[in-house]
Amino acid sequence: MTTIYDVAERAGVSTATVSRVFNGTKVSTAKAEAVRAAAAALGFVPNGNARRLRMGSSQIIAVLIPDIENSFFTALTRGVTDIARAAGYSVMLGNTDENPQLEAELVAAAIGDVAGIIVAPTSDEADYSLPVSRGVPVVAIDRDAPQSQVDVVVADNVAGAEDATERLFDLGFVRVACISGPTHVMTADLRVEGWKKAWLKRLGTLPPDELCIRVPYTMDGGDSATEELSKLSQPPDAIFAANNRLAVGAVRHLVTVGKDLTEFGVVSLGELPLTLYIPRGLVVTHLPARELGTRAAEMLLERIRGYSGPPRREVVATVVTHDQHAFAMTP
Amino acid sequence: MTTIYDVAERAGVSTATVSRVFNGTKVSTAKAEAVRAAAAALGFVPNGNARRLRMGSSQIIAVLIPDIENSFFTALTRGVTDIARAAGYSVMLGNTDENPQLEAELVAAAIGDVAGIIVAPTSDEADYSLPVSRGVPVVAIDRDAPQSQVDVVVADNVAGAEDATERLFDLGFVRVACISGPTHVMTADLRVEGWKKAWLKRLGTLPPDELCIRVPYTMDGGDSATEELSKLSQPPDAIFAANNRLAVGAVRHLVTVGKDLTEFGVVSLGELPLTLYIPRGLVVTHLPARELGTRAAEMLLERIRGYSGPPRREVVATVVTHDQHAFAMTP
DNA sequence: TTGAAAGCGCTAACAT
DNA sequence: ATGTTAGCGCTTTCAA
Numbered sequence: 030m031t032t033i034y035d036v037a038e039r040a041g042v043s044t045a046t047v048s049r050v051f052n053g054t055k056v057s058t059a060k061a062e063a064v065r066a067a068a069a070a071l072g073f074v075p076n077g078n079a080r081r082l083r084m085g086s087s088q089i090i091a092v093l094i095p096d097i098e099n100s101f102f103t104a105l106t107r108g109v110t111d112i113a114r115a116a117g118y119s120v121m122l123g124n125t126d127e128n129p130q131l132e133a134e135l136v137a138a139a140i141g142d143v144a145g146i147i148v149a150p151t152s153d154e155a156d157y158s159l160p161v162s163r164g165v166p167v168v169a170i171d172r173d174a175p176q177s178q179v180d181v182v183v184a185d186n187v188a189g190a191e192d193a194t195e196r197l198f199d200l201g202f203v204r205v206a207c208i209s210g211p212t213h214v215m216t217a218d219l220r221v222e223g224w225k226k227a228w229l230k231r232l233g234t235l236p237p238d239e240l241c242i243r244v245p246y247t248m249d250g251g252d253s254a255t256e257e258l259s260k261l262s263q264p265p266d267a268i269f270a271a272n273n274r275l276a277v278g279a280v281r282h283l284v285t286v287g288k289d290l291t292e293f294g295v296v297s298l299g300e301l302p303l304t305l306y307i308p309r310g311l312v313v314t315h316l317p318a319r320e321l322g323t324r325a326a327e328m329l330l331e332r333i334r335g336y337s338g339p340p341r342r343e344v345v346a347t348v349v350t351h352d353q354h355a356f357a358m359t360p
Numbered sequence: 361m362t363t364i365y366d367v368a369e370r371a372g373v374s375t376a377t378v379s380r381v382f383n384g385t386k387v388s389t390a391k392a393e394a395v396r397a398a399a400a401a402l403g404f405v406p407n408g409n410a411r412r413l414r415m416g417s418s419q420i421i422a423v424l425i426p427d428i429e430n431s432f433f434t435a436l437t438r439g440v441t442d443i444a445r446a447a448g449y450s451v452m453l454g455n456t457d458e459n460p461q462l463e464a465e466l467v468a469a470a471i472g473d474v475a476g477i478i479v480a481p482t483s484d485e486a487d488y489s490l491p492v493s494r495g496v497p498v499v500a501i502d503r504d505a506p507q508s509q510v511d512v513v514v515a516d517n518v519a520g521a522e523d524a525t526e527r528l529f530d531l532g533f534v535r536v537a538c539i540s541g542p543t544h545v546m547t548a549d550l551r552v553e554g555w556k557k558a559w560l561k562r563l564g565t566l567p568p569d570e571l572c573i574r575v576p577y578t579m580d581g582g583d584s585a586t587e588e589l590s591k592l593s594q595p596p597d598a599i600f601a602a603n604n605r606l607a608v609g610a611v612r613h614l615v616t617v618g619k620d621l622t623e624f625g626v627v628s629l630g631e632l633p634l635t636l637y638i639p640r641g642l643v644v645t646h647l648p649a650r651e652l653g654t655r656a657a658e659m660l661l662e663r664i665r666g667y668s669g670p671p672r673r674e675v676v677a678t679v680v681t682h683d684q685h686a687f688a689m690t691p
Numbered sequence: 692t693t694g695a696a697a698g699c700g701c702t703a704a705c706a707t
Numbered sequence: 708a709t710g711t712t713a714g715c716g717c718t719t720t721c722a723a
Binding site: 030075087162 | 403407413420438452453468495
């Protein structure tokens with residue numbers, strides 16, 4: 030392995046000079062040239078670990094998400110990587126699988142390795158005092174971290190859900206049901222709240238409890254919830270699905286039983302991956318995944334650079350200016 | 361920052377003992393307890409940089425992919441992270457954006473930081489001699505790296521394309537066109553080859569050149585290529601799309617002009633994300649993204665652990681046992 | 692502008 | 708079983 034000693038020797042200078050050349054400090058042109066030539070000839074690449082050990086900082090950001098195969102989280106991660114790279118940071122990725130213990134392990138492991146952590150908390154109980162006390166700032170993303178004094182970046186789930194639900198009312202539907210994620214999952218709870226607000230605003234009354242089904246945030250969840258709703262003595266004429274997987278599950282069920290999506294409404298909070306063609310009648314609203322990532326990265330970088338104000342909580346608007354670019358398939 | 365010195369002092373032992381406790385070497389129960397207690401009290405977390413510098417290895421694998429928002433590559437990355445984590449490695453992620461220069465920068469930056477690199481080459485010219493000469497093994501994934509002596513893991517693109525095309529012949533279509541990625545992109549070239557083989561096998565003749573359109577691997581590419589094909593004096597009655605984005609684009613165009621997918625066939629090589637509902641008539645075949653990732657990770661770990669045989673080239677079968685679980689929407 | 696030298700936190704001989 | 712100690716490769720005072 031080539032080190033700065035090899036380069037220094039070959040260039041006829043000291044290691045300090047080599048270091049300076051690679052760090053932009055002032056060095057006479059002649060020596061700088063010699064160093065660069067020697068480095069190139071030797072195929073020198075700085076040892077990041079030595080550098081980080083010496084400097085006491087790591088230029089790496091950990092991103093801990095439940096599932097890299099979920100398009101919402103990859104969009105978010107993309108936002109982080111863009112900002113990170115622009116600032117000279119690398120991104121280390123971890124899958125928590127929605128498992129609090131695995132998340133805790135990943136956080137602990139990250140502490141010794143990274144300059145900061147961006148994590149989508151897997152549980153309300155998640156505690157980030159360890160990294161914070163060790164000087165590794167944490168930004169919680171997509172979900173709150175009520176147990177910890179950390180910065181938080183979340184989407185405006187209530188407003189997003191409310192807007193989405195209102196779309197259905199706008200289309201003339203009058204009995205809009207709700208399918209959301211598990212109780213106690215923050216985003217799921219807030220989206221139910223938004224759905225209720227829309228009812229109150231548009232119909233002047235809160236929706237009956239039976240119209241809201243809580244299931245895992247999966248396609249199967251959306252499917253079974255839709256089936257359950259259809260069995261109600263007074264079934265809904267439209268469904269607000271709190272995320273894209275639930276929406277796809279709902280559509281799957283409806284299509285299977287031969288329902289026409291222009292007569293039975295479905296709205297998805299959050300875009301579908303690959304902007305796949307969307308059946309006429311399915312409404313898709315925007316969830317600012319990438320923006321969440323960029324804001325979280327920006328806030329984390331501020332902390333890494335020494336900002337030490339009180340914990341901040343930033344709510345990214347769910348702009349409902351227009352639907353996902355989509356094309357409708359004749360039902 | 362708490363170091364092993366602090367822990368050693370508080371526990372009344374030497375730093376070596378503290379180190380041993382944290383590395384599983386034999387230490388008397390009493391001292392081990394004392395060390396653990398002291399570490400807990402002090403909130404000690406090992407400094408990864410010091411550890412890696414000392415050990416000369418990094419327990420980090422870099423994964424360089426064109427786009428983290430492409431479901432094929434996230435599935436692949438998932439495969440890598442699973443194997444990596446099981447072996448105690450972390451994954452560092454980089455987006456190359458299909459940009460050879462950016463890829464080269466990321467590779468260079470990774471050298472000082474990681475134990476090995478898994479990269480989807482952005483170009484035929486990609487040269488990985490620098491990391492390899494620096495002792496950082498590289499595994500090329502999804503695409504060949506003809507300029508470098510590195511391990512390669514690719515899907516059986518020819519067989520996959522051939523099988524997919526044959527599905528269309530099985531369904532009774534007789535003039536199957538091909539939409540593939542840019543010329544000189546290896547996977548795109550090979551998939552065209554598979555399509556040709558299917559023609560030869562089933563019709564005893566090679567397809568006319570005009571039936572094959574090469575476009576970027578995007579939905580818009582699939583859309584415009586389909587339009588172009590429809591203008592032929594002898595248009596096709598079915599399309600083999602070389603990846604999922606092209607397939608979706610093709611479907612979009614067909615739906616837009618009112619074509620019925622049961623009468624005009626489309627097959628996608630590679631599954632659609634989120635197993636979104638699939639219109640009746642669209643055939644989806646499997647591309648082993650995750651398997652690619654796991655194999656690449658396994659091969660890389662072998663290299664990291666010292667295996668030094670000649671470069672290997674592994675072709676992962678594209679098993680076409682069954683379609684993606686899908687449900688059809690009445691057209 | 693440049694060089695000499697200390698030391699970041701840790702592990703692994705080598706001693707004991 | 709445990710302690711002592713020498714670096715890993717780099718950056719950065721401090722002196723010249």
